Amino acid sequence: MTAPVSAPEGGGYASLLAELKERIRTARLKAAVAVNRELILLYWSIGRDILARQTAEGWGARIIDRLAADLRRDFPEMTGLSPRNLKYMRAFAEAFPDEEFVQQVVAQLPWGHNVKLVEALKDPTERLWYARQAIEHGWSRNVLAHQIESQLHRRQGKALTNFARTLPAPQSDLAQELIKDPYSFDFLALGPEMTERELERGLLEHLRALILELGKGFAFVGSQYHLEVAEQDFYLDLLFYHLRLRCFIVVELKIEEFKPEFAGKMNFYLSAVDDQLRHETDAPSIGIILCKGKNEVIVEYALRDSTKPMGIAEYRVSAALPEPLQTELPTVAEFAREFPLISLVKLRIEVEREIRLLINSDMEAERPVGLGSVLEEVQRLGIAPQSADRFRIALQAMNRAAHGLDLPESDATQATEIATAFIAELRALRDGRSG
Numbered sequence: 001m002t003a004p005v006s007a008p009e010g011g012g013y014a015s016l017l018a019e020l021k022e023r024i025r026t027a028r029l030k031a032a033v034a035v036n037r038e039l040i041l042l043y044w045s046i047g048r049d050i051l052a053r054q055t056a057e058g059w060g061a062r063i064i065d066r067l068a069a070d071l072r073r074d075f076p077e078m079t080g081l082s083p084r085n086l087k088y089m090r091a092f093a094e095a096f097p098d099e100e101f102v103q104q105v106v107a108q109l110p111w112g113h114n115v116k117l118v119e120a121l122k123d124p125t126e127r128l129w130y131a132r133q134a135i136e137h138g139w140s141r142n143v144l145a146h147q148i149e150s151q152l153h154r155r156q157g158k159a160l161t162n163f164a165r166t167l168p169a170p171q172s173d174l175a176q177e178l179i180k181d182p183y184s185f186d187f188l189a190l191g192p193e194m195t196e197r198e199l200e201r202g203l204l205e206h207l208r209a210l211i212l213e214l215g216k217g218f219a220f221v222g223s224q225y226h227l228e229v230a231e232q233d234f235y236l237d238l239l240f241y242h243l244r245l246r247c248f249i250v251v252e253l254k255i256e257e258f259k260p261e262f263a264g265k266m267n268f269y270l271s272a273v274d275d276q277l278r279h280e281t282d283a284p285s286i287g288i289i290l291c292k293g294k295n296e297v298i299v300e301y302a303l304r305d306s307t308k309p310m311g312i313a314e315y316r317v318s319a320a321l322p323e324p325l326q327t328e329l330p331t332v333a334e335f336a337r338e339f340p341l342i343s344l345v346k347l348r349i350e351v352e353r354e355i356r357l358l359i360n361s362d363m364e365a366e367r368p369v370g371l372g373s374v375l376e377e378v379q380r381l382g383i384a385p386q387s388a389d390r391f392r393i394a395l396q397a398m399n400r401a402a403h404g405l406d407l408p409e410s411d412a413t414q415a416t417e418i419a420t421a422f423i424a425e426l427r428a429l430r431d432g433r434s435g
Helices: 011-057 064-076 084-096 099-102 111-120 124-137 141-149 171-178 196-207 207-214 260-276 296-304 332-358 371-380 390-403 410-433
Strands: 182-188 218-229 232-242 247-251 286-291 312-316
Touching: 011 064, 011 084, 011 099, 011 390, 064 084, 084 111, 111 124, 111 141, 111 286, 124 141, 182 196, 182 207, 182 371, 196 207, 196 232, 196 247, 207 218, 218 332, 218 390, 232 260, 247 260, 260 296, 260 312, 286 390, 296 312, 332 371, 332 390, 332 410, 371 390, 390 410
Parallel strands: 182 312, 247 286, 286 312
Antiparallel strands: 218 232, 232 247
């Protein structure tokens, strides 16, 4: 019997283990993607040939039944050769006749996604749009079905905003593209007499669904986020940080029609966030006001002279959860298991803030960009906590969480513990230097 081998002391082994685990996960993912790509190309070629022969030979639909029987006889171990699936292959090849496009785009999607695109959409332009969105955002098949049913392509980028005037290009274009109108909160079961607190509570209970609807890049920071201005307390309904725009996003919820004073209040909140939370390397904070309804002329007047970037959009709720999402969206209990990933994103922001505050106390330090670079700068200056090397292990998990990648619960728990202790050390160092 082989005796267990004890791991060497220090952070070197843990760092090596984390790197090897990441390498294995990446290799497995690449293998799965390669297998899927070959399968999609095979299905497309089968469908293309069936389509061509039916056209040239005048064969009817019954030829597909015969092909299915003969193919299953010769390949009994292979699934996907049923008459129904062969018909899907034919429809798939007919919907996507360009082989180069199939290779470059839809071969990246699982077969079930492609079947949904063919079944649910008749317009080639819409198929292309949803295919690219599904790849970019990593939608499951159920989420893809929901986005098609909610007509996301008609809502994306349609909010009334002042971004073109208040944000520099290309950030203004990206911000405009990210904001929808209306937002679909069909995952909420709230009656017409709901209050703003009930709406907010419902969104938090389905936070994963909310972030899915907001879109890729939104990281949750907090609800009823406290700000103190001139010794008075103010609370933001929802606060997010957008990983692509590199800015805070304040979301205010209103259960009534838009009023001009809503824009004035949001302008105040954005000024406070920019002053108290925004880093020098962050872009200007953005405000989103979600209302039950809006008059476009009133919105235009309210935003015309505002100097802060904000958008106004409507939202809609449903009395019942859509069927395609019932198995996709988590319950409150399931959200408790999802929260560590969101917590890691928030911890990452807190670590970066504390490190920058520590560097700011050294007048000769330049401000590097990126958490990894900031960490290297702190170590170069000789003011890093003792656990800096160990924190790099947690940083790998934080980066995965920030990009919406899966993370084992044990890795998330370990990263949370390391990052929390690291923040405490940073604060102690900063207090010691200022004292």
